Amino acid sequence: RALEQDxxxxxxxxxLEIYYQPVLLAASGRLAGFEALLRWRHPERGxxxxxxxxxxxxxxxxxxxxxEWILRTACAEAAxxxxxxxxxxxxxxxxxxxxxxxxxxxxxxxxxGLAPDRLELEITExxxxxxxxxNLAALHQLxxxxxxxxxxxxxxxxxxxxxxxxxxxDRIKIDRSFVSEMETHPEAAAIVRAIVDLxxxxxxxxxxxxxxxxGQFQRLRAAGCDEVQGFLFGxxxxxxxxxxxxxxxx
Ligand code: G
Ligand code: G
Ligand code: MN
Ligand code: NA
Numbered sequence: 001r002a003l004e005q006d007x008x009x010x011x012x013x014x015x016l017e018i019y020y021q022p023v024l025l026a027a028s029g030r031l032a033g034f035e036a037l038l039r040w041r042h043p044e045r046g047x048x049x050x051x052x053x054x055x056x057x058x059x060x061x062x063x064x065x066x067x068e069w070i071l072r073t074a075c076a077e078a079a080x081x082x083x084x085x086x087x088x089x090x091x092x093x094x095x096x097x098x099x100x101x102x103x104x105x106x107x108x109x110x111x112x113g114l115a116p117d118r119l120e121l122e123i124t125e126x127x128x129x130x131x132x133x134x135n136l137a138a139l140h141q142l143x144x145x146x147x148x149x150x151x152x153x154x155x156x157x158x159x160x161x162x163x164x165x166x167x168x169x170d171r172i173k174i175d176r177s178f179v180s181e182m183e184t185h186p187e188a189a190a191i192v193r194a195i196v197d198l199x200x201x202x203x204x205x206x207x208x209x210x211x212x213x214x215g216q217f218q219r220l221r222a223a224g225c226d227e228v229q230g231f232l233f234g235x236x237x238x239x240x241x242x243x244x245x246x247x248x249x250x
Contacts, residue, residue, distance in 0.1 A: 019236035031249040033086035036074035058094040075112040088120040102141040116146030125157035176210020193223045
């Protein structure tokens with residue numbers, strides 16, 4: 001497993017980076033915060049996608065130390081941003097197997113001084129698969145710390161609606177596969193509108209991901225989607241550029 005060795009070495013040598021992608025309020029266009037996204041620049045292969053190395057990190061247990069590093073780095077960064085800007089951090093289902101997850105989040109919040117409601121944890125449906133009681137308990141404990149919990153990639157799993165009954169999510173992130181077809185496939189647009197309405201009636205905020213065109217943005221705004229994220233507004237960017245953007249927005 002040459003790639004695994006390379007990942008270990010990169011992590012040990014501070015070679016992993018976090019990029020930050022802006023999230024905007026749909027109605028006003030104001031900056032709401034950023035999603036933290038892991039980046040690995042391999043010395044020979046260039047950028048390697050997290051879709052390639054996160055599964056490997058999950059298999060080898062590396063996801064625990066790497067995930068804790070992302071959480072600490074992103075929270076420390078967000079603590080330097082003006083309130084109420086928040087940061088969203090993706091949590092792997094594998095991190096929920098670690099019984100120390102809730103304590104880690106509590107400790108990181110205390111150490112960085114970030115107000116808990118400015119941290120949003122993005123989880124996928126897998127976390128609640130098979131009505132995993134331990135994971136559900138952990139989610140409630142994370143919520144009790146004051147963090148926000150978002151369901152990521154909504155609509156792509158087998159039983160998205162059922163999971164909304166298992167846990168009172170603060171936010172639904174509408175998967176970009178629906179957004180990207182909004183202009184070309186009326187049924188995709190109808191599904192997005194239905195998800196936004198569902199969120200509204202359950203008191204859950206909605207963020208649409210992967211917006212690349214103004215047409216998609218206008219449709220989402222008309223649907224009443226709360227927040228928007230995508231290349232149209234900003235790609236994931238190095239921390240220095242994110243800080244610059246915050247300065248411009250102020
Ligand atoms: O940023 P990008 O589109 O390349 O991310 C691809 C996938 O990798 C997405 O599903 C994203 O959620 C995931 N990913 C990116 N950063 C992290 C991270 O810090 N932790 C976890 N668990 N997944 C991440
Ligand atoms: O699964 P998750 O939502 O965490 O994945 C986020 C990923 O989506 C990031 O890797 C990011 O690079 C990617 N992404 C964000 N905005 C866009 C977009 O507008 N178009 C495409 N194709 N990918 C996007
Ligand atoms: Mn995400
Ligand atoms: Na997503």
